[in-house]
Amino acid sequence: MAGRDLKPLFYPKSVAVIGASRTPGKIGYEILRNILEYGYKGKVYPVNPKAEEILGLKSYPNVLSIPDKVDMAVIAVPAKIVPSVLEECGKKGVKAVVVISSGFKEIGNTALEEQIVNIARKHSMRLLGPNIFGLYYAPPKLNATFGPKDVLPGSIAFISQSGALGIALMGWTILEEIGLSAVVSVGNKADIDDADLLDFFSEDEHTKVILIYMEGVRRAKEFMMVAKKVAMVKPVIVIKAGRSEKGVKAIASHTGSLAGSDLIYSAAFKQCGILRASNIEEAFDWARALAQLPPIPKRDDAVIITNGGGLGVMATDACQEYGIKLLEVPEDLIAEFRKYMPPFGSPYNPVDLTGQATEKEYYGAIATALNDERVGIVIMLYCETAVANPMKVAEALLKARKEAKTDKPIVSAMIGGEETEKAIRELNRNGIPAYPVAERAISSLAALKKWMEWRTRRGAG
Amino acid sequence: MAGRDLKPLFYPKSVAVIGASRTPGKIGYEILRNILEYGYKGKVYPVNPKAEEILGLKSYPNVLSIPDKVDMAVIAVPAKIVPSVLEECGKKGVKAVVVISSGFKEIGNTALEEQIVNIARKHSMRLLGPNIFGLYYAPPKLNATFGPKDVLPGSIAFISQSGALGIALMGWTILEEIGLSAVVSVGNKADIDDADLLDFFSEDEHTKVILIYMEGVRRAKEFMMVAKKVAMVKPVIVIKAGRSEKGVKAIASHTGSLAGSDLIYSAAFKQCGILRASNIEEAFDWARALAQLPPIPKRDDAVIITNGGGLGVMATDACQEYGIKLLEVPEDLIAEFRKYMPPFGSPYNPVDLTGQATEKEYYGAIATALNDERVGIVIMLYCETAVANPMKVAEALLKARKEAKTDKPIVSAMIGGEETEKAIRELNRNGIPAYPVAERAISSLAALKKWMEWRTRRGAG
Numbered sequence: 001m002a003g004r005d006l007k008p009l010f011y012p013k014s015v016a017v018i019g020a021s022r023t024p025g026k027i028g029y030e031i032l033r034n035i036l037e038y039g040y041k042g043k044v045y046p047v048n049p050k051a052e053e054i055l056g057l058k059s060y061p062n063v064l065s066i067p068d069k070v071d072m073a074v075i076a077v078p079a080k081i082v083p084s085v086l087e088e089c090g091k092k093g094v095k096a097v098v099v100i101s102s103g104f105k106e107i108g109n110t111a112l113e114e115q116i117v118n119i120a121r122k123h124s125m126r127l128l129g130p131n132i133f134g135l136y137y138a139p140p141k142l143n144a145t146f147g148p149k150d151v152l153p154g155s156i157a158f159i160s161q162s163g164a165l166g167i168a169l170m171g172w173t174i175l176e177e178i179g180l181s182a183v184v185s186v187g188n189k190a191d192i193d194d195a196d197l198l199d200f201f202s203e204d205e206h207t208k209v210i211l212i213y214m215e216g217v218r219r220a221k222e223f224m225m226v227a228k229k230v231a232m233v234k235p236v237i238v239i240k241a242g243r244s245e246k247g248v249k250a251i252a253s254h255t256g257s258l259a260g261s262d263l264i265y266s267a268a269f270k271q272c273g274i275l276r277a278s279n280i281e282e283a284f285d286w287a288r289a290l291a292q293l294p295p296i297p298k299r300d301d302a303v304i305i306t307n308g309g310g311l312g313v314m315a316t317d318a319c320q321e322y323g324i325k326l327l328e329v330p331e332d333l334i335a336e337f338r339k340y341m342p343p344f345g346s347p348y349n350p351v352d353l354t355g356q357a358t359e360k361e362y363y364g365a366i367a368t369a370l371n372d373e374r375v376g377i378v379i380m381l382y383c384e385t386a387v388a389n390p391m392k393v394a395e396a397l398l399k400a401r402k403e404a405k406t407d408k409p410i411v412s413a414m415i416g417g418e419e420t421e422k423a424i425r426e427l428n429r430n431g432i433p434a435y436p437v438a439e440r441a442i443s444s445l446a447a448l449k450k451w452m453e454w455r456t457r458r459g460a461g
Numbered sequence: 462m463a464g465r466d467l468k469p470l471f472y473p474k475s476v477a478v479i480g481a482s483r484t485p486g487k488i489g490y491e492i493l494r495n496i497l498e499y500g501y502k503g504k505v506y507p508v509n510p511k512a513e514e515i516l517g518l519k520s521y522p523n524v525l526s527i528p529d530k531v532d533m534a535v536i537a538v539p540a541k542i543v544p545s546v547l548e549e550c551g552k553k554g555v556k557a558v559v560v561i562s563s564g565f566k567e568i569g570n571t572a573l574e575e576q577i578v579n580i581a582r583k584h585s586m587r588l589l590g591p592n593i594f595g596l597y598y599a600p601p602k603l604n605a606t607f608g609p610k611d612v613l614p615g616s617i618a619f620i621s622q623s624g625a626l627g628i629a630l631m632g633w634t635i636l637e638e639i640g641l642s643a644v645v646s647v648g649n650k651a652d653i654d655d656a657d658l659l660d661f662f663s664e665d666e667h668t669k670v671i672l673i674y675m676e677g678v679r680r681a682k683e684f685m686m687v688a689k690k691v692a693m694v695k696p697v698i699v700i701k702a703g704r705s706e707k708g709v710k711a712i713a714s715h716t717g718s719l720a721g722s723d724l725i726y727s728a729a730f731k732q733c734g735i736l737r738a739s740n741i742e743e744a745f746d747w748a749r750a751l752a753q754l755p756p757i758p759k760r761d762d763a764v765i766i767t768n769g770g771g772l773g774v775m776a777t778d779a780c781q782e783y784g785i786k787l788l789e790v791p792e793d794l795i796a797e798f799r800k801y802m803p804p805f806g807s808p809y810n811p812v813d814l815t816g817q818a819t820e821k822e823y824y825g826a827i828a829t830a831l832n833d834e835r836v837g838i839v840i841m842l843y844c845e846t847a848v849a850n851p852m853k854v855a856e857a858l859l860k861a862r863k864e865a866k867t868d869k870p871i872v873s874a875m876i877g878g879e880e881t882e883k884a885i886r887e888l889n890r891n892g893i894p895a896y897p898v899a900e901r902a903i904s905s906l907a908a909l910k911k912w913m914e915w916r917t918r919r920g921a922g
C-alpha cells in the first residue's frame with residue numbers, strides 16, 4: 001500500500017530543516033519556529049552552513065553532518081540547489097522530503113522537477129511538493145508549515161493544491177474553531193499526490209473526514225480506485241475549482257494543471273462516493289458535521305424543534321430541498337410534545353415551542369424526540385429571545401443528548417447576537433454541528449445522508 | 462398615497478406606551494426602556510393605571526388623561542382589552558397604533574381582529590400588528606421594540622412577518638455590523654401590510670434597500686403594483702418562506718397565512734423586479750451590497766485581483782455561474798498589471814499578484830483597474846499571508862477607491878484568521894461589501910446587476 005510509505009512523513013522521529021534561517025519572516029525561520037513552538041517531541045536539526053545556532057538549536061552545515069538518523073527533511077532552499085540537497089538526503093538515509101521551494105513545473109521548469117523526482121526515487125525517498133507551504137499533522141504535534149502556528153487539533157484532514165488559499169484557510173479554521181488532524185500542501189504533486197494521501201488517511205485513526213481542495217488530478221485512474229475504497233471507510237469531500245470554462249482557463253495559468261471537463265469530474269466524483277462541495281464554507285460545514293455526527297439510523301425521519309415559526313418554515317423548505325424526510329408526528333407523540341408548549345404552539349413538525357419557550361421546554365421536547373425510536377434525526381432551531389438564554393438552550397440540548405438511550409444525529413441552527421454566537425461555539429465544541437443559519441445545518445445533514453446512501457448502494461452495512 | 466399615512470408611525474412627536482410595566486422582563490417594561498435608552502427625543506408617556514412612575518417618568522391611568530397630544534401609541538395589554546384601549550386612543554386623536562398584543566387571528570380569534578381594525582378605521586388610525594414585537598426607525602432614534610437595544614443605524618429597512626426570527630435577526634445584525642434604517646414587525650398585518658410599507662420606504666431618503674421576510678402576502682394585487690413601482694427606485698429583497706410543499710403546510714400552522722403556490726410567487730416577484738433570496742444570509746449579503754455599491758457602469762466587465770490563484774479560480778467559477786463578465790485584459794493593461802507582480806504572476810484575469818504581494822502591489826493593481834475605463838467592476842480577493850497584512854491591504858483598497866476618478870462597484874472576499882476578520886469589518890464599515898468567501902461577494906454583485914437589468918428593461922436610465 002502506497003499509504004504505508006508515508007509513515008516517515010507523518011511520524012518522523014527526527015526532522016531536519018534544510019535552509020533554516022535566523023531571520024524572522026524568512027520561510028526557513030518560520031517553519032523551524034512552528035515545529036518547535038507547536039510542540040513536536042522528536043529531534044529537530046536546523047541545517048544552514050552559515051549559522052552556528054538557530055532558535056537555540058545547534059545548526060549543521062549540511063544534512064550529512066548531523067550525528068544521528070534523520071527520518072524527514074523539510075527543504076527550503078533555492079530551486080537550483082534542491083537536487084544536490086536531495087542527493088545528500090538520499091545518502092543520509094532520509095525517508096521523506098518536504099520540498100517547500102518553488103521554481104519548478106509551476107514556472108515551466110519541468111526538467112528540474114523531473115530531476116528531483118528521479119533523485120528521490122533513486123534513494124527510495126517519498127517527496128511532498130515542490131512549491132508548497134509544508135505539512136501539519138496533529139498526532140506527533142508536527143507543524144512543519146510556514147502557516148499559522150496555533151492550528152486546532154481535530155479529526156479533519158485537509159489537503160490543498162493551492163498554497164495561499166491553504167495557509168489562509170488554516171488561519172480561518174482557527175477562527176472558526178474547526179479542528180484538523182492534518183494539513184497537507186501538495187503543490188505540484190511531483191511525487192506524493194491525492195491518491196497516496198487518501199490511502200494514508202483512510203487508515204489513519206486520527207482522521208474522520210478527508211477534505212481536498214483540488215484544481216486538477218494526477219493519476220486519475222489510481223485516484224478513482226483509491227477514492228472508491230476510501231469513501232467506504234470515511235467521507236471524502238472535494239472542492240474542485242474550475243467548474244466553469246473561464247475557471248479552467250484560470251487554472252491553467254495558476255498551477256498549470258489540465259483541469260479537464262467539469263462534467264467528467266462530477267461523474268467521476270459521484271461514482272467514487274466523493275462529496276463535492278461548491279465552495280469553502282460548504283466544504284467545511286460538511287466536514288465538521290461528518291466528523292462529529294453518528295450514523296443516521298434506518299428510521300431516518302427528522303424532527304425539527306424550534307421557538308420561531310418562521311425559522312421552522314425555512315428549515316422545512318431546506319429539508320425538502322435537500323432530501324431530509326420529516327416525521328409525520330404520530331398521535332401519542334403529538335400529545336407528548338404538547339406538554340412543552342403553550343396552547344398556540346404546534347406539536348406537528350416543525351415542533352414550534354413558540355417564543356415563550358425556555359430551556360426547560362427545549363429540554364423536554366428534545367429529550368422526547370431523542371428517546372422515541374420513530375425519530376431518526378433531531379434538528380434544533382433557536383431564535384434568540386429574552387426568555388430563553390442561548391447558552392442555557394445549548395446546555396439543555398447537550399444534557400438531553402447525554403441522557404438519551406441512543407446516539408442520533410443532531411444538528412442545530414441558532415440565530416441571534418453575541419450570546420448566541422457563544423452558544424453555537426459551545427455546541428460545536430461538544431460535537432453538535434451548529435450554524436448561524438438553518439440551511440447550512442440541513443445541507444450538512446444531507447451530506448451525511450448522501451454519503452451513507454452511497455455506501456449502502458455499494459454494499460456496506 | 463398610503464405611505465404618507467404612515468408618517469405618524471415613523472415620525473411621532475409623542476409616544477404613549479399603554480401597558481407600560483415596572484417589571485424588568487415584561488414586554489411593557491422592555492419597550493419603554495428601549496424607547497428611552499435608544500435616545501428617542503420626542504415625548505414619552507407610560508400608561509399604567511396601577512403605577513405612579515415608571516422608569517423615572519410619570520405614569521398615566523389611561524391615554525385620555527395625558528395632558529398633551531399623542532401621535533402614536535404602543536399597546537401591550539391583554540388582547541381582550543385592546544378594543545377599549547383603541548377606542549380611547551381614537552378619542553384622544555392618536556394617529557397610529559402599534560399593537561404588540563397577541564391573541565388574535567393567529568390563534569383563530571378572527572372576530573376580535575376585525576373588531577380592532579374597525580375601531581382603528583373609524584378613528585382614522587393606522588394600525589401595525591397585532592401580534593408583533595414592535596417598530597424601530599433610525600431617523601427619530603425610535604426603538605419601540607422589545608428586541609435588542611443597540612441596533613446599528615444604517616440604510617436597510619427590514620420588514621418581518623415572523624416575530625421570534627425578526628428579533629433574533631435584529632441581534633444578529635448587531636453582531637454582523639449591518640446597519641438598519643428600520644425594523645418593522647408586521648405580524649398579522651391586520652391593517653398595515655407590505656404594500657403600505659413598501660410605499661413608505663420607497664420615498665424614505667434614509668432607506669436604500671428594503672428587505673422583507675414574508676410567509677404570505679395580503680392584497681396580492683396592490684403588493685405587486687406597489688412593488689413594481691418601488692423596485693424602479695430602490696432594490697426590494699424578499700425571503701419568501703414556504704418554497705416547498707411541506708413548508709407551505711408549516712406556514713399554515715405558524716401564521717395561518719395561505720402561502721399559495723411557490724411558482725406563482727416566483728413569477729410575481731420576477732415580474733416586479735423583486736430579488737428573491739433563498740435564505741437569511743444571502744438576503745443580508747445582498748442588502749449590504751445593494752445599500753453600499755454605486756451603479757454598475759455601462760462597460761460592466763469585472764477584473765479579479767488576488768494574491769491566491771486558487772481563490773481566483775473559485776471566484777472565476779462563481780462569476781461565470783452568476784453572470785458577471787470578466788474583462789479580456791487588453792495588451793496595454795497586461796503590461797500595467799505586470800508591474801505589480803513577480804514574473805510568475807498572472808496579469809490576465811484573474812490578476813494573480815501571487816502570495817508575494819504586499820499592500821503596495823494590491824494598491825498598484827487596484828488603482829490601475831479603477832482608473833481604466835474598460836474596467837467596470839473590481840473584485841478584490843485576499844488570502845492571509847505573512848507578507849500582506851490584511852488591514853493594510855484593506856487600507857490600500859480604500860485609498861485606491863478614494864483617489865479613483867470614477868466610482869465603480871468594488872466587492873471583496875478575504876480569507877484568513879482574526880486579523881482578516883477585522884479587515885473585512887473595516888471594509889464593510891467603509892462601504893465596500895466584504896465577505897469571508899468569494900461566492901458570497903459575487904452573488905451580491907450579481908444581485909445588483911440583476912436589479913439594474915430589470916430596471917433597464919422597464920425603461921429606467
